[in-house]
Amino acid sequence: MLKLVIGNKNYSSWSMRPWLALRANNIAFEETFIPLYTNVQADKEKILSFSRSGKVPALIDGDVTVWDSLAIIEYLAEKFPETRLWPEDRAARAHARSISAEMHSGFMPLRNECGMNLHRPIRSIALSEDARANIARVEEIWSDCRARYGKEGPFLFGAFTGADAMYAPVVHRFRTYDIKVGPVVRAYMETMMALPAFKEWTEAGLAETFVIEKFETV
Numbered sequence: 475m476l477k478l479v480i481g482n483k484n485y486s487s488w489s490m491r492p493w494l495a496l497r498a499n500n501i502a503f504e505e506t507f508i509p510l511y512t513n514v515q516a517d518k519e520k521i522l523s524f525s526r527s528g529k530v531p532a533l534i535d536g537d538v539t540v541w542d543s544l545a546i547i548e549y550l551a552e553k554f555p556e557t558r559l560w561p562e563d564r565a566a567r568a569h570a571r572s573i574s575a576e577m578h579s580g581f582m583p584l585r586n587e588c589g590m591n592l593h594r595p596i597r598s599i600a601l602s603e604d605a606r607a608n609i610a611r612v613e614e615i616w617s618d619c620r621a622r623y624g625k626e627g628p629f630l631f632g633a634f635t636g637a638d639a640m641y642a643p644v645v646h647r648f649r650t651y652d653i654k655v656g657p658v659v660r661a662y663m664e665t666m667m668a669l670p671a672f673k674e675w676t677e678a679g680l681a682e683t684f685v686i687e688k689f690e691t692v
Contacts, residue, residue, distance in 0.1 A: 475504050476496070476503040477506055477533070477534040477535075478492060478504070478505055478531060478532075480506070480530050481507070481508060481509070481530045483682060484593055484679040485679075485686055487585075487643030490590075491531075492531050495559060495639040497671035497674065498669060498670075501557065506524070511688065524539070527541045533546045535549075547574075547640070548636075550636075558635070559635055559639075560635060566622075570631055570635055570637040573619070573637055577640045577644075580608075588601070589692070590647060590689075591690070592646060594650050594690075594692075597651070599651060599692055612641070616662050617659060619637075620662060621658075629666075630662070645666045649663065
């Protein structure tokens with residue numbers, strides 16, 4: 475069986491992405507949890523025993539180890555083509571991969587100023603101009619996808635894809651930091667929050683009691 479090594483569900487946005495891709499598609503896997511930022515050597519060594527990158531998530535498939543969220547989603551798309559983690563249409567598939575890669579490599583002001591923390595009380599904060607530009611770009615991406623593919627279903631490309639998994643933590647960030655969005659973006663967020671796998675992750679994250687102080691600053 476596949477094994478997915480993840481960090482705290484309350485905080486680990488990168489862990490959430492491949493976990494959601496697996497669970498939303500009913501792909502069987504074993505979950506291995508390692509708490510992050512504990513300053514416990516045994517925890518650091520346990521992560522290194524799975525991935526020499528020293529980071530989570532990591533997917534273990536027999537003698538194959540895949541680390542990095544987007545690489546894991548690509549691996550799952552190849553191993554389980556019936557899940558259609560990427561759209562069948564070549565142009566739509568290129569679009570989905572492009573916005574996923576943009577999420578993977580960008581949006582640093584938004585990440586830094588609106589860290590994922592499911593326990594955080596819902597309230598807005600003052601954001602930098604760069605973070606506000608990130609938010610506008612996400613809204614543009616989601617609105618464009620819904621305009622192009624909305625007739626095919628309620629997700630970014632109609633059916634749930636790897637792109638939805640990649641942007642899932644942003645849904646939490648927009649909710650937690652009370653980001654004001656338009657009706658199209660709000661409807662998409664509600665679609666994601668109603669997804670059973672999304673709800674399962676959220677409920678598990680809220681049930682965690684471990685606190686990472688560095689992420690409790692805002």
